[in-house]
Amino acid sequence: MQIVIIGSGNVAYHLAKAFVMNNIPLVQIFGRNEKELSKISEELKIPFSTEKLQAADLYIICVSDNSVENVSKLILAKDSLVAHTSGSLPKEILAGDYRKASFYPLQTFSKSKSLDYSKIPFFVETENKEDQQILFNLASKISENVMESTHEKRKYIHLTAVFACNFVNHLFARAKEISDAQEIPFDYFLPLIDETVQKIHEIDPKSAQTGPAVRNDKRILELHEQLLKDESLEIYKTMNHSIQKMYEL
Amino acid sequence: MQIVIIGSGNVAYHLAKAFVMNNIPLVQIFGRNEKELSKISEELKIPFSTEKLQAADLYIICVSDNSVENVSKLILAKDSLVAHTSGSLPKEILAGDYRKASFYPLQTFSKSKSLDYSKIPFFVETENKEDQQILFNLASKISENVMESTHEKRKYIHLTAVFACNFVNHLFARAKEISDAQEIPFDYFLPLIDETVQKIHEIDPKSAQTGPAVRNDKRILELHEQLLKDESLEIYKTMNHSIQKMYEL
Structure with a gap:
């Protein structure tokens, strides 16, 4: 499965790091902030871009709530699964013709502070059982604590x-x-x-x-x-x- | 040195336990609540009384701030050192003709929760250097972290x-x-x-x-x-x- 992370903030960095540390390859980290992206790219050995979004099976959007909708419009692939990481937004905020999901890690992230990712609860919401299985499998490689959650509960x-x-x-x-x-x-x-x-x-x-x-x-x-x-x-x-x-x- | 603890609440219990665990004998635990005192007495093997306060070199008053003054009047011995454990009261609240001190452990105490006493900062205030040495020596047997403090700072x-x-x-x-x-x-x-x-x-x-x-x-x-x-x-x-x-x- 080809995975792209979108964003260069605390959540993007730590999620990317959690994937890399658990041998889950990322094909790209994409965003606007070239300086931050290049730092993450160098540390984690992931290709980055500020211009051309790589084709992928799964996009995980790790940007501030206000930007999720706009960023989600950049993804044009119809056969992809797209998840945001917001605690508050519904998955329907994602504005594209793809399968939508929420992938919410319940943790406080600061770039300068390392973390035990295995203890982070992940809350997953998808459109169908297959996508749920995909995100459960993925999160379970990082964390011991993966659960389903509706938007209301989230x-x-x-x-x-x-x-x-x-x-x-x-x-x-x-x-x-x-x-x-x-x-x-x-x-x-x-x-x-x-x-x-x-x-x-x-x-x-x-x-x-x-x-x-x-x-x-x-x-x-x-x-x-x-x-x-x-x-x-x-x-x-x-x-x-x-x-x-x-x-x- | 003969030490008496006055009180039967969370601070009295944990301070008594810290003393006993560090092989500092207590000659009595004194208070009003017979039920609580008898529980502490049984667990820690310290004599207790609700009626007759034992003669001692050091009295440590572990009661609520509102009761410190009244309780301090029960101590009639003039050659004793008397300390309260309040974070807010001056040592002068102690209403007797003895040497006065403050012995303040910075921690939250619940009876049902055990504690690592060695990490508790103790703040000591006395009338003279000799008493300061007495309370520093005592607190140092329990904790790695013993300091002087004025009432204002406390x-x-x-x-x-x-x-x-x-x-x-x-x-x-x-x-x-x-x-x-x-x-x-x-x-x-x-x-x-x-x-x-x-x-x-x-x-x-x-x-x-x-x-x-x-x-x-x-x-x-x-x-x-x-x-x-x-x-x-x-x-x-x-x-x-x-x-x-x-x-x-």
């Missing part, structure tokens, strides 16, 4: 991921801003952060809640509000309100 | 921990609420969560940010708002606003 998977990953990372960024301002090394907090996450592998997060809000410790909540301002203060109030609502305090 | 350490631990856990709880409602197993998200945290061991969280808000993907942000309500919707808006402010979007 939207909620993506939304959950925003809370559990994007927002969590932003809390780390705001936390570091607070500690940096006091010249407290952020490294001090890593064992605490590791334990916070380790805990929810064993305990329901609702049962694992600790801190002043769930203890309804008004003195501390007021003290902390005095130490904060702007967005961090807004986050502080919103999170405490939500905690107290969840536990009916 | 307040900000605690505040940072609320963002990086308590609020992060609450995001997990709200995320699980969303996935539970769609019958999506929360286990799917554990590799993503692990990676989110693994990342910040290597990359500054501000650089590691991903997701629709930092991409300024208005279509997804609007779609997600339609899927949410109540506190989760408030969190969604507040976090996205804060992300967009941080990156000046």
Whole structure:
């Protein structure tokens, strides 16, 4: 099977790398950003182009949601399978006369950070059983965790991921801003952060809640509000309100 | 040195366990909750009492912030060192005629979850160098990571921990609420969560940010708002606003 990856961002890079590492050849990596493409091409030994899209059996589109539709129009082959990697778009957004699919890896990708691809859940949606088999076989060469998913379900998977990953990372960024301002090394907090996450592998997060809000410790909540301002203060109030609502305090 | 721990909650239990596991004998665990004390006493083979506080060289008060002052009045010995374990209170809250200290372990404690105590940072504040040496020596038997800290700094350490631990856990709880409602197993998200945290061991969280808000993907942000309500919707808006402010979007 001839596979082309379209895109040069974090998802394109890591998916290409996962394929190459698992001896799945890619015939091309295609996109607009020549500089990024040539870096990926050199590292992974895959031909790249910014101009001529190679004929292939499977195209995997790894571009931002806003660009998926336009990029999908570049694929003219009718006997190909085309999949996007978006958590939120329906497969019908793909605007061509080919078989359509969604191939969604549930992970956060940064170029400078290597990953254990075998743990990444892949969610697959296709038009028919044969295509499903193709994408299941492919994903199973990378990951232990491949599942079917409708577009409806995928939207909620993506939304959950925003809370559990994007927002969590932003809390780390705001936390570091607070500690940096006091010249407290952020490294001090890593064992605490590791334990916070380790805990929810064993305990329901609702049962694992600790801190002043769930203890309804008004003195501390007021003290902390005095130490904060702007967005961090807004986050502080919103999170405490939500905690107290969840536990009916 | 004769040591007494006062309290029967998560901090008291884990600190007592850390002492016992490192062959530091405790002469008593003292508190009000007989049921909890007797459980700890049985597991760790430490005498307990709800009535008569044992004479000791060092008392470590592990009770909620609201109770520290009252509990500290129970200690009448003048030649003792008394430390509380609060992240927010000054050592002067201790209301007795003894040497006062703060002994703050930066960790989240749940009774049902075991811990690697050697990784817990301990922050120590005392009235004099001799007491500092006593508490440093003690904490160093448990942890590799023992530091001095003023009350002022400790307040900000605690505040940072609320963002990086308590609020992060609450995001997990709200995320699980969303996935539970769609019958999506929360286990799917554990590799993503692990990676989110693994990342910040290597990359500054501000650089590691991903997701629709930092991409300024208005279509997804609007779609997600339609899927949410109540506190989760408030969190969604507040976090996205804060992300967009941080990156000046």
